[in-house]
């Protein structure tokens with residue numbers, strides 16, 4: 001074989017990844033279940049580099065240099081298993097199969113085990129950046145063996161986005177680690193999007209501002225600490241006018257958010273690991289609430305609204321308060337997401353470098369943002385930092401905005417503007433910094449009704465009080 005890398009699955013993401021490899025000088029074997037997609041890729045983009053098209057899986061595999069490197073870019077789930085099953089009989093010891101789709105990480109663990117037993121490397125790799133990222137440089141999060149990364153890594157690093165010359169791709173960790181990190185990336189993406197949406201709603205309801213005016217505010221914010229891809233596209237979307245009606249585009253879009261499942265997986269895993277990823281959870285539930293048509297219909301006009309309209313008098317001060325509250329809530333969401341990565345890394349023995357994850361998210365991906373540099377710096381200062389929010393830089397930045405954050409959340413509650421992500425992030429902030437939590441009462445209740453025992457502040461051990469007897473305390 002002559003091709004250095006192969007791509008099978010040539011829908012828009014696979015097609016763009018294949019073009020990216022070719023444009024970077026790699027000879028790319030290409031294959032798709034139906035030949036038309038392969039043929040049209042070569043017909044339309046053959047001049048961008050060297051493609052080696054094949055109609056059969058056997059020819060496709062035979063066209064690759066050994067150890068073979070095959071990128072599978074098909075729908076997560078059954079389609080991925082089907083393609084792997086078709087490929088494996090043609091592969092030989094040491095060959096590398098890369099799943100670049102949005103697989104659920106337990107599936108990746110299972111596939112990695114199965115392929116390892118056959119002498120093959122299986123690399124579950126997160127790829128973020130949508131269609132454009134795949135073509136021009138995505139953020140890439142590969143898992144699997146270090147051995148596979150030695151030959152595959154340099155190719156992936158070549159096609160990845162670069163920030164200050166540093167590729168947005170690095171080895172993440174064994175088996176499911178790459179897809180796990182991509183999953184959390186998507187959870188954070190949900191939180192980021194929900195926070196931006198709440199900020200938009202606050203500006204709309206507090207100021208009575210138009211979409212275009214709010215778009216200008218976001219464009220302005222994009223020149224400071226909030227600078228990021230999602231803020232940038234928000235400014236653009238809000239200023240877009242619908243051709244059919246002449247209205248602001250956002251005003252003619254149905255207000256029911258959908259999802260393909262990665263946010264839900266992140267929340268399910270947060271529950272499994274016992275990590276309070278409240279920002280991501282509220283963002284995921286907010287999408288569900290928006291889509292709850294029957295419930296919204298039942299509530300509309302029945303549940304009383306707030307009685308006092310929001311009349312903001314100092315426009316500039318309000319805009320700055322919303323900006324500070326958005327930044328603080330965003331720091332909470334990332335801090336929680338990095339806690340989740342740390343917990344999974346510990347649980348599964350992945351040894352994930354969180355600073356490196358922030359570094360490869362600086363470019364290419366959907367959550368790329370200026371402030372990710374700050375996260376990398378925080379983990380460089382303290383690789384085992386227990387709480388990103390408490391890092392000296394972030395504690396200072398959030399501390400600066402906390403009064404504004406409280407004003408916004410209080411105002412939203414008073415005037416009936418739903419801000420689940422802003423509010424729950426502030427509640428998390430106050431919870432995690434509290435000297436003493438009411439959890440003590442929960443422990444006492446548990447012991448009362450179920451003899452579940454409690455620990456004491458003044459001595460070691462576990463205890464139970466004879467609640468329905470003479471109320472003496474026993475060692476448990």
Ligand code: 6PG
Pocket residue numbers: 102127128129130186189258259260261262263365366
């Ligand atoms: C990316 C995105 C992408 C994701 C969808 C959004 O990193 O490029 O996260 O992987 O699948 O864009 O997913 P939802 O349909 O769940 O919102």
